[in-house]
Amino acid sequence: MQSSFANAFNLDLIEQQYQQWRQSKTAVPEPWRLFFEGFDLGLAQQPADGAGAPAAEVLKQIGIVRLIDEYRCVGHQLSRLDPLSDPPTQIPQLELSNFGLSDADLDSTFDCSGFTGLGQATLRQLVDALKQTYCGTIGVEYMHIQDAGLRRWLQEKMEPRRNQPGMSEAHQWRILLELNNAEIFEEFLHTKFLGQKRFSLEGSETLIPIVNAIATQGADLGVTDIVIGMAHRGRLNVLANVLNKPYTAIFCEFEDNVEITSGDGDVKYHLGYSCDRITEKGNKVHLSLTPNPSHLEVVNPVVEGRVRAKQHLLGDKKRATVMPLVIHGDAAVAGQGLVAETLNLSQLQGYRTGGTIHVVVNNQIGFTTKPADARSTRYCTDIAKMIEVPIFHVNAEDPEACLFAASLAVEFRQQFGKDIFIDMYCYRKYGHNEGDEPSYTQPVMYAKIQKHASLSEIYSKRLIERGLLTKEENEALVRDYQAKLEKERQSLKELPHYVGMQGFQGRWQAISPDFSHAQVQTGVPHETLVKIGDAIAKVPEGFNVHPKVLPILEARSKEVRERGQLNWGQAEMLAYGSLVIEGYAVRLSGQDCRRGTFSHRHAVILDQLTEKPYFGLQNIDPKQETFSAYDSLLSEAAVLGFEFGYSFDSPQTLVLWEAQFGDFANGAQVVIDQYIASCSSKWNRDSGLVLLLPHGYEGSGPEHSSARLERFLQLCGEDNIQVVYPSTPAQIFHLLRRQMKRNFRKPLIVMTPKYLLRHKLAVSPVDELISGHFQEVIADSSVDPARVRRVVFCSGKVYYDIIEQRMKEEQTTKEPATTAIVRVEQFYPFPSIDIQKTIQSFPLAKEVVWVQEESLNMGGWFFMEPRLKALGIPVKYVGRDTSASPATGSHRIHVREQKELVETALHGKAPHLVRAKKEVVHRFDEEENFVLREGGVKAPETASS
Secondary structure (H helix, E strand, C coil), rough: CHHHHHHHCCHHHHHHHHHHHHCCCCCCCCHHHHHHHHHHHHHHCCCCCCCCCCCCCHHHHHHHHHHHHHHHHHHHHHCCCCCCCCCCCCCCCCCCHHHHHHHHCCCCEEECCCCCCEEEEEEEHHHHHHHHHCCCCCEEEEECCCCCCHHHHHHHHCCCCCCCCCCHHHHHHHHHHHHHHHHHHHHHHHHHHHCCCCCCCCCCCHHHHHHHHHHHHHCCCCCCCEEEEEEECCCCHHHHHHCCCCHHHHHHHCCCEEEEECCCCCHHHCEEEEEEEECCCEEEEEEECCCCCCCCHHHHHHHHHHHHHHHHHHHCCCCCCCCCCEEEEEEHHHHCCHHHHHHHHHCCCCCCCCEEEEEEECCCCCCCCHHHHHHHCCCCCHHHHHHHHEEEEECCCCHHHHHHHHHHHHHHHHHHHEEEEEECCCCCCCCCCCCCCCCCCHHHHHHHHHHHHHHHHHHHHHHHHHHHHHCCHHHHHHHHHHHHHHHHHHHHHHCEEEEECCCCHHHHHCCCCCCCCCCCCCCCCCCHHHHHHHHHHHCCCCCCCCCCCHHHHHHHHHHHHCCCECHHHHHHHHHHHHHHHCCEEEEEEEECCCCCCCCCCCEEEEECCCCECCCCCCHHCCCCCCCCEEEECCCCHHHHHHHHHHHHHCCEEEEECCCCHHHHHHHHHHHHCCCCCCCHHHHHCCCCCEEEEEECCCCCCCCCCCCCHHHHHCCCCCEEEEECCCCHHHHHHHHHHHHHHHEECCEEEEECCCCHHCCCCCEEECCEEEEEEECCEECCCCCCHHHHHEEEEEECCCCHHHHHHHHHHHHHHHCCCCCCEEEEEEEECCCHHHHHHHHCCCCCEEEEEEEEECCCCCCCCCHHHHHHCCCCCCCEEEEECCCCCCCCCHHHHHHHHHHHHHHHHHHCCCCCECCCCCEEEECCCCCEEEEECCCCCCCCCCCHH
16 A cells, blocks of 8 residues: 555554455455455556546545544544533544545445445435434444454444334333333432432433343343442432332331341441342343442442352353343542452453443532543543443433443343443432532532423423323323322331341341351361362372472372371361362452462462363362362452452352452451441341451561451451451361351451461361361460469460470470460450350469560450450550551561560560660550560650659
């Protein structure tokens, strides 16, 4: 292709495709092949002008192709999307002169077959078709998608019908009813329950027909379950007019006449609900709206996890029968990082759900913030381009176009198993809530809204103009629905109360909501352990195992067979294996969980030549349940939310999330606070999710020491979670099994080891796995109770530091120990009975101390102190002083602090010393608690002088 030709028309893209085609006829998609074949034929037959350029007609034909492409790329910028503003009438990119064309060519005929279904047509006809398709009340973005086949599929769906809905009369009537009902419902709440927050849907009522259309189309295309996630805007309307939640239930919530049977409950616009729907074709679909807190987008990964769990339970390997539907706000979808994290999950092996339909209720404002101040992109949905999925921008005041986009979205999802976005442009009639005054911050917008007709008024007028409806018929529809709502409200007088959210139904029916300290036997017969150990060690013939991994696998099998000593990784793998052969599925995820951050697990091994994975725990028994382990993306919030959602719907699956280091749980604090810790209290729902959080002070600095035990302990209440710090392999074995063998499910927070994974003392004999159970408190059986004068309570890794020091001293002095070391393995629910029994077993003890590695304001001290003292135990503190950072960054200072801490734990008071800057300051406070302080900071006035 000549350079002058390319320069004249800026044909970089065509030039690139043309050169590829010349090298190989199959190197470009079929439309390009057909075009270039015709182009070369045209060059051969047409005479050249004096400059040697192709004939003018050929250049114009090329312009036609480029014009079609440009409308597909940027036509959405001319779309009529905003109900409150007019779109631009033209943009420079679409001027005909850019394509070697002009108004003089409008009635000339060209080959327009590049536009699906058009063929030979005039330029005028082509432009009209392009504008109808890409510049109407639907503006579609899809040319960023690299998959040409997927783009072609969309073109074939949109272009022949010009993106025109073509709704039947019955369908139009249904839309009108749904819009009327949505609007009247909001008005009813507004007038009957004055001053109460409801986060109205007014201005965006088209959401109701959209969601109903997705449910119907989904069911008719084979979807049996739809899991919905949404924030509070319009939630009550969706509950009433999509999920058929009884109006009386909603009205009772407004009247505050709800009996909360457990926990504290939640506000009405955070609650979930579920129902079954039957379509006109007789297809059944179950809709489930997931409870959601005020952190708007945190529900997204939870929905995905729920869907994945349902797909597993239903055997939906194609991921076609269970579908996620997520409803966003425009400011939130652009502003909250969880959206990007969740989108990143969509095509990953361990997290695929077969595509999510996203609906954005784009009311063009975030609380009081304008889009120009809320994002750096043209559209709030631009984030979706990162996963190359279609985006349909639609005008809410053309509900038929919205439903056309919704129907196409479901079809696309079922066809390709990928996400798709519907960005519904609308407005918010009132402020952020109904007590807000929006004109303080958006006076121009709300001046328009006050004068603007409602959606139902606009659409009913449209149907009247079409002759499908009379004004009187519409007024009758409105009166009938208003009367129905009033009748439901009046019936409240006959109801003593409404019982709130009910949990523990369906798969949870056999699960109790109540925690119990009652022990369950979790031992496993030796022959079963041998079977599991052998399966873990055995690899397929010809499998190339890493030379360092093979001895680890073989040692695991050998230790089990010979009833030897097991380390943490061995015991953990045996726990998983025992559960899957007993019918419990196991799902483990985390950034490096397959191998383990510290190379302790090796749940999956890779062929060193092909990188093919092998799961020993998937090959124990033909009748076993599944074991899955996934190295996740580098995300905490979305992945933990996903795993919580999975556990939410699968009580018979042990679901575990492992943080690379326990500190990394910080990145998922919203999920921890608003779902894991409070779920049972707010929504009467439980989860058996396990968090594995590596924790321990080993001189690795402030970011790799603390899993923030204190934060989890602050969240404890109403037996909502379990917080444990196990110290032996046998303990983790029984703990994981206990999580599934008991008749209730509570989230389990586990402080797991790093250094101890290979500690010579942190091992357990196989016999401790064969019998016994998890011990919430481990007494010191190695000392003579009659000699004990001092009792040290501690937890986790510091126990080994103290016990090693005591062993050294015993070897040196040849004297039996007088200090007992008691391990608190479970912080919460607090094991008060076991602690009382333990302290009573040392009747001559004069001093009791709590020892921890963490700073005074961290770790377990503030949790343990009042509880121990409430039991009559006068406990004192030994540990580091308060600090803003979890640990020192100096290994030298860490070692010195730890040495002082251990010696004081065993022997009581140490001299009060103040050393040079960056050395250690330690002191006794006014209650004789021993504390260590880093740095040359002056000790408080309460310190001994």
